[in-house]
Structures are given as C-alpha cells and as structure tokens.
Amino acid sequence: MDLHLYLDKVAKIGPSSIPDDEGLVYYSKFDGSYITRVGMESSVLFLAEREITESLTHGVGYSPKYNKWYGWSHRAICGFEVGSTCKKGDCHYVGGDIKEQEEDAVRFWQDDHHENVRCEGIVEDGGKKYFDIKWDYLNTTPNKKLHGTIGGCYHSIRPLGKGEWTAKTLDDAKQMAIDFNEGVS
Numbered sequence: 001m002d003l004h005l006y007l008d009k010v011a012k013i014g015p016s017s018i019p020d021d022e023g024l025v026y027y028s029k030f031d032g033s034y035i036t037r038v039g040m041e042s043s044v045l046f047l048a049e050r051e052i053t054e055s056l057t058h059g060v061g062y063s064p065k066y067n068k069w070y071g072w073s074h075r076a077i078c079g080f081e082v083g084s085t086c087k088k089g090d091c092h093y094v095g096g097d098i099k100e101q102e103e104d105a106v107r108f109w110q111d112d113h114h115e116n117v118r119c120e121g122i123v124e125d126g127g128k129k130y131f132d133i134k135w136d137y138l139n140t141t142p143n144k145k146l147h148g149t150i151g152g153c154y155h156s157i158r159p160l161g162k163g164e165w166t167a168k169t170l171d172d173a174k175q176m177a178i179d180f181n182e183g184v185s
Contacts, residue, residue: 094161
C-alpha cells in the first residue's frame with residue numbers, strides 16, 4: 001500500500017502536543033494516539049507494508065489483508081493469528097502468577113557479562129511494583145570499572161497473564177499483540 005494513501009486512511013494531522021514544539025504530527029483516527037511526525041513518514045512504512053488499517057492504537061493494530069493482529073514499538077513488530085503460541089522467553093510472554101513473572105524477569109536480565117542474576121524482592125515506587133533484580137558483573141564486562149561489582153535494576157511487575165498458551169480466536173491474537181507491545185516498549 002502506498003505510504004501516503006495509508007496515512008490518509010489511518011491518520012489525521014495535528015499540532016504536536018510537546019510544549020514549545022511547533023511541528024505537526026500524525027495521530028491515529030481510531031484513538032488519537034501518536035503515529036509519527038510530518039516529514040518522518042517513512043518511519044511507519046512497516047505499518048503500511050503490512051496494511052495495518054484497523055484499530056491502530058498505541059502500538060497495536062489489525063491487518064484485514066493478513067488477518068493478523070500486530071504489536072510493535074520502535075524496537076520490533078510481530079503479527080499474531082489464530083494458532084499463534086506464547087512460550088516462556090517470548091516477548092509477549094506474561095507469567096500467570098508472580099513466581100512465573102519473577103523467573104521471566106531474572107531470565108530477561110541474564111547476559112554474557114552477568115552472573116548470579118537474582119531477584120532480591122519486590123519494591124514499590126510511585127505506586128508501581130517492581131522486582132528488584134541484581135547481578136554480579138563478570139571480569140569480561142567491557143567496562144573494566146564494573147568488574148566484580150553488583151549491578152541491578154527495577155523490573156516492572158505486570159498484571160498477571162496467561163503464561164504459555166495458544167491463540168484460539170482473533171481476540172486471543174489481539175491480546176498477544178497487546179502483550180507483545182508492552183513487552184518491547
């Protein structure tokens with residue numbers, strides 16, 4: 001689909017909502033969410049190529065041509081349909097209980113330069129809950145100042161998901177697309 005025809009179908013142009021920014025941006029006709037800036041249209045070519053023309057909202061949309069729900073961010077895009085699966089380690093995996101989510105958070109932060117990745121508990125900050133993930137830096141870490149030190153971060157705890165599962169309906173595929181968007185954002 002031609003990029004400009006695509007944008008005419010799914011977007012409206014309006015002023016930027018960023019203070020002191022006089023630029024124009026494309027907003028979704030479905031929910032008013034940001035799509036891209038005027039002049040940066042090529043950054044959404046991947047949406048036009050997949051003909052994601054329905055329910056284009058906050059990184060989730062539907063392609064009638066491919067009969068798939070897509071989730072995306074600036075990092076990745078993935079399409080889901082009836083029969084799509086979700087397994088531990090997938091970007092759209094959301095543990096069905098707090099233990100599964102903790103295991104997934106620890107797995108996410110495992111790295112060639114980290115050892116002893118662990119969760120040291122749950123913390124609350126600004127009304128949100130996080131896993132307190134820590135790791136020991138190995139002496140192979142490129143930044144020599146980190147050798148032998150402890151690193152860490154707060155990893156968001158998400159609402160409980162379905163764990164491992166298979167999409168049986170298009171509504172299930174939509175949920176996978178939503179979970180994917182949240183997982184890569």
